[in-house]
Amino acid sequence: MLQSTAGSAGPLVEMKNAGVRRSGRWLVRGVDLTVRRGEIVTLIGPNGSGKSTTVKTAIGVIAPDEGTVRREPALKVGYVPQKVSVDWTLPLSVERLMRLTGPLTRGKMDEALQAAGIAHLAGAEVQTLSGGEFQRALLARALVREPDLLVLDEPVQGVDFSGEIALYQLIREIRDRTGCGILLISHDLHVVMAETDTVICLNGHVCCRGTPENVLKSPEYVRLFGARAGDTLAIYHHHHDHTHLPDGRVRLTDGTVAEHCEEHHAHDHAGGAKEERDAG
Numbered sequence: 001m002l003q004s005t006a007g008s009a010g011p012l013v014e015m016k017n018a019g020v021r022r023s024g025r026w027l028v029r030g031v032d033l034t035v036r037r038g039e040i041v042t043l044i045g046p047n048g049s050g051k052s053t054t055v056k057t058a059i060g061v062i063a064p065d066e067g068t069v070r071r072e073p074a075l076k077v078g079y080v081p082q083k084v085s086v087d088w089t090l091p092l093s094v095e096r097l098m099r100l101t102g103p104l105t106r107g108k109m110d111e112a113l114q115a116a117g118i119a120h121l122a123g124a125e126v127q128t129l130s131g132g133e134f135q136r137a138l139l140a141r142a143l144v145r146e147p148d149l150l151v152l153d154e155p156v157q158g159v160d161f162s163g164e165i166a167l168y169q170l171i172r173e174i175r176d177r178t179g180c181g182i183l184l185i186s187h188d189l190h191v192v193m194a195e196t197d198t199v200i201c202l203n204g205h206v207c208c209r210g211t212p213e214n215v216l217k218s219p220e221y222v223r224l225f226g227a228r229a230g231d232t233l234a235i236y237h238h239h240h241d242h243t244h245l246p247d248g249r250v251r252l253t254d255g256t257v258a259e260h261c262e263e264h265h266a267h268d269h270a271g272g273a274k275e276e277r278d279a280g
């Protein structure tokens with residue numbers, strides 16, 4: 001089972017006033033960050049704002065120069081990198097990619113590929129995968145470890161808008177099913193981040209934090225991301241306002257039954273530039 005082990009009720013990772021200093025300057029400073037089981041936390045910020053440094057500090061790849069970082073004992077981390085260096089001239093199937101870092105039973109591999117939604121691509125050559133499929137293959141690799149904490153660095157890079165929605169939906173499903181904590185890195189708030197519990201906006205320090213809606217409205221965020229913050233960004237809301245019946249009709253929360261769900265999906269758009277329909 002791709003199920004994280006139930007540990008203590010405390011945070012998976014907790015950073016308090018953490019700072020990292022290199023070559024005489026603070027790369028990040030004063031970072032407070034907590035990820036609990038079942039929680040999705042997203043770090044956003046411009047290039048060079050310290051997102052990767054913060055994540056590496058959170059998972060213990062680098063030690064803080066000030067402040068504290070506490071992790072749950074024996075915390076298992078699954079990491080989905082932003083990029084991998086693969087020699088594309090060599091043939092490499094998805095199955096081999098999954099086995100590059102260690103032996104893996106067929107069952108575990110199938111389960112992880114299934115969880116990432118690419119079971120049908122096990123035998124495919126990695127170089128033929130689309131951007132979204134490749135991200136899913138990297139995600140499957142991380143899921144094999146049955147992580148308590150899943151860390152994804154820019155998960156929707158090279159993925160089109162509908163692929164972006166599908167990937168965020170998958171990330172949420174993984175969280176719902178396994179109960180793991182998820183730490184996402186992104187350069188900006190994405191339209192589908194409404195499922196994120198907490199957004200932390202970095203620029204060498206924490207500029208602002210809160211729900212996606214609150215961060216979107218905060219003057220610090222608008223200052224950092226400029227006019228496009230208000231003009232082009234839409235927050236996608238998925239309202240679970242109905243139940244699908246076996247005959248294809250839907251029952252709404254008020255008990256009425258409708259033929260289709262489309263007309264009953266309500267979407268909020270903070271900026272209104274992107275329209276997206278919920279597939280139900």
Ligand SMILES: Nc1ncnc2c1ncn2[C@@H]1O[C@H](COP(=O)(O)OP(=O)(O)OP(=O)(O)O)[C@@H](O)[C@H]1O
Pocket residue numbers: 022023027045046047048049050051052053054187
């Ligand atoms: N070991 C190091 N020594 C000196 N400077 C470093 C070191 N590692 C990172 N930096 C610098 O620290 C800053 C923050 O880097 P970091 O990779 O954390 O940013 P980021 O927000 O993840 O950026 P991006 O969005 O471009 O991936 C950058 O200016 C980077 O050049």
